[in-house]
Amino acid sequence: MPHHHHHDHNHHLGCACCGHLPKLANSDAAAQDLLGEIEQVLRKTFPQQSQQAVIFHGGPIHTMEAPASRRVEAVGIGGGVIVAAGTLQEVRAQMDRARHHVTEHHLNGHTLLPGLIDPHVHILGSALNKAWHNVSPFRGNSEKDAEISQTLNANYSIELLAGWIQSTLNEPDGKSLLKDKDGQTIWFIGYGVDPSLMTAWGNIDKTWLDDLHHGQVEGLNLAILLINASGHLAYANSAAISRIGSTSSTGVLTELDVTQAMNIVAASTTTQEQIPQGIAQVLRNAAQRGITTLFDPSMGVNDSRNCADNLELSALSLTAELGPLRLAGSLFASKNQNLDSWLCDESHWQLDLNNPPASRFSIKGIKMIYDGSNQGLTGYQKEEYDCFANPRIPPIPAVPEVPPTGKSNYEGHTGSEAFPAMLKRVLDQGWPALIHANGDRAMSDVLDSYQQAMTAPDGAIDAAKAKLLRLRVEHASLMDDAALDRMAALQLNPSFLIGHVGYWGYVFQNTIFGQSKAEMLDRCKSALDKGMRVSLHSDHFVSPLGPLRMAEQAIYRKQEGAPGKDKPILNAEETLSPEQALRAVTLDAAWHCHLDHQVGSLEPGKQADLVILEHDPMTETALPLRDIKVIATWLSGAPVRIER
Incomplete structure (x- = not known):
């Protein structure tokens, strides 16, 4: 059987959803140095503040509790937790009874909410990208805008991409290029390139890249590597x-070559050395967008040589301890060998569903990836992608080694390595599962597998x-009514990459899928109506961090990639109310992550994780x-401070 697409992480990185991560260090000594460096950078960037006893009042305060959010006059915090929420008089009395020496914080009309949550991001993959060039559709027109844009660049095109690369090559001394330790090569590495969001679908290949620049740079051979936003592909x-x-x-480049390229680049340039600064940038960006909790579903992609030693997890746990927000996540598995590591009793990294109230880092499940990315044309469909079945002019380039239906990462796997068998093993050990499924065929296969594993x-x-484990389907992009009914019956819960509607909706509808299939994208309202709990996520680096932007895309479902000022709506029946959308980035996101005993709403006893807008x-x-300014975030009753 062909061996090219087996999500075998010893040599292969798969899609963005795996956290696309080369090795972080090449030796044990380098690993210790990296952790020391991360600690130093985080202590400097996020000086820890002391907890305060405060009564907030003087602006709208929304508790986001279930079943209905209350708007209260005041909230009191002390000892790192929420002490009271209600009228100002009640809160003052309760804070008094709790013997807190209180200061009062007048909100001046600003709004107080529980801290925002993104339940699916790739922290280290996003940090790694910071050493490279942003060539994504979320880059503004200057390199400064690159970090912060939550808006598509309307001029994103293959010509604009060429211009960005040229302007970097024209800088004096090649200052933004990465020198290779081989002494002969200098690299331009770009991340986030997305032909599907270009004004005309870009066909990037060796010929096009070779034509961008002839001759050497600084007397060295210029190597250009662009990594596709899906992580499945790269262009060299x-x-x-x-x-x-x-x-x-x-x-x-596909699969093995993408991995090989990234491992060489990481080891032979300064990419690894820039990871600590990259982590700080990701955390700063998250805090500035109002986030107090991030969930990384693909922790431990590399280095699981044995149970107790995983550099990625050590780095993430340190990041949670010293950063401006709390972290939880699930462990990545592509085959039984990974499960052997994670599920063994000696593992240093144990499942912790009821983590202590003040903890900053916890492990909540196992993540598996069933297919690829719909906009990358690798999500697994029942029928051929419309852009292949009804060829466009000019034609959309097919993905090498992937059929026109996309494909499963478990094709040809049998026995205990078959997907349903692995899923059953996870559930039988009492671990929650988070399964990535994008295509409609992937959805039905994953539902079959869950049903088999739970029977x-x-x-x-x-x-x-199922109810106890809060089983998740990640992205759950395409669902017809039958799939929704099955999900509800199996007590599964969808976490939607809502940018599929906001950012990619137009290209899905007009190029990739056609009208009727695009209507099945991210059916948030139907899922709620059927009794499921829904969360919204960014899958950052796939789309920008910003829970308010995600809520906005769920409320309006505008196709932001459409030309012109007035953006069409994608399936208006699936729009959410503001409260429903905000709950999907607060309480229900916390519930999906087994953190709702700790965060997600302003209720007495929970951690005082807050955002002021x-x-x-x-x-x-x-x-x-997405344009509402974040004034401040608080974590466990202490204000978050960020040093420039």
């Missing part, structure tokens, strides 16, 4: 192909267990939610 010029030892004739010998579905996102404002 002749010098890069030769440096990584690839046999690709087209310069379009007892007597044929009954163990729904109580300039305007109230619960009211239908004239302002897009």
Whole structure:
């Protein structure tokens, strides 16, 4: 059977969802140095503040509790937790009874909410990118804008991409390029390139890249490597192909070659050394967007040589301890060998569903990836992608080694390595599962597998267990009514990458899928109506961090990639109310992550994780939610401070 697509992480990085991560260090000594460096950078960037006893009042305060959020006059915090929420008089009395020496904080009309949560991001993959060039559709027109844009660049095109690369190559001394330790090569590495969001679908290959620049730079061979936003693909010029030892004739790299390229780049340039600064940048960006909790579903992609030693997890746990927000996550598995590591009793990293109230880092499940990315044309479909079945002019380039239906990462796996068998093993050990599924065929296969794994010998579905484990389907992009009904019956919960509607909706509808199939994207309202709990996520680095932006895209479902000022709506029946959308980035996101005992709403006893916003996102404002200014975040009752 062909071996090219097996999510085998010893040599392969898979899609963005795996956290696309080369090795972080090449030796144990380098690993210790990296952790020391991360600690130093985080202590400097986020000086820890002491907890305060405060009564907040003087602006809208939304508790986001279930079943309905209350708007209260005041909230009191002390000892790191929420002490009271209610009228100012009640809160003052309760703070008094709790013997807190209180200061009062007048909100001046600003809005107080529980800290925002992104339940699916790739922290180290995003940090790694910071050493490279942003060539994504979320880059503004200057390199400064690159970090912060939550808006598509309307001029994103293959010509604009060429211009960005040229302007970097024209800098004096090649200052933004990365020198290779081989002494012969200098690298331009770009991340986030997305042909699907270009004004005309870009066909990037070796010929195009070679034409961008002839001759050497600073007396060195110029290697150009662009990594596709899906993480499944990369594009290389002749010098890069030769440096990584690839046999690709087209310069379009898949699977093994992408891994090989990234491992070489990480080890032979200063990429690894820039990771601590990259982590600080990701955390700063998250805090500035109002986030107090991040969930990384693909922790431990590399280095699981044995149970107790995983550099990625050590780095993430240190990041949570010293950063401006708390972290939880799940452990990545592509085959039984990974499960052997994670599920063994000696593992240093144990499941912790009821983590202590003040803890900053916890492990909540196992993540598996069933297929690829719909916008990358690798999500697994029941029928051929419309852009292949009804070819466009000019034609959309197919992905090398992937059929026109996309494909499963478990094709040809049998016995205990088959997907349903692995999933059953996870659930039988009492671990929650988070399964990535994008295509409609992937959705139905994953639902079949969940059903099989949850069916007892007597044929009954163990729904109580499902409820307890809060089983997730990540992205759950395409669902017809039958899939929604099955999900509800199996007590599964969807976490939607809502940018599929906001950012990619137009290209899905007009190019990739056609009208009727695009209507099945991210059916948030239907999922809620059927009794499921829904969360919204960024899958950062795939789309920008910003829970308010995600809520906005769920409330309005505008196709931001459409030309012109007035953006069409994608399936208006699936829009959410502001409260529903905000709950999907607060309490229900916390519930999905088994953190709702700790965070997600302003209720007494929970951690005092707060965000203060300039305007109230619960009211239908004239302002897009993503443009509401974040005034401050608080973590466990202490204000977050960020040093420049």
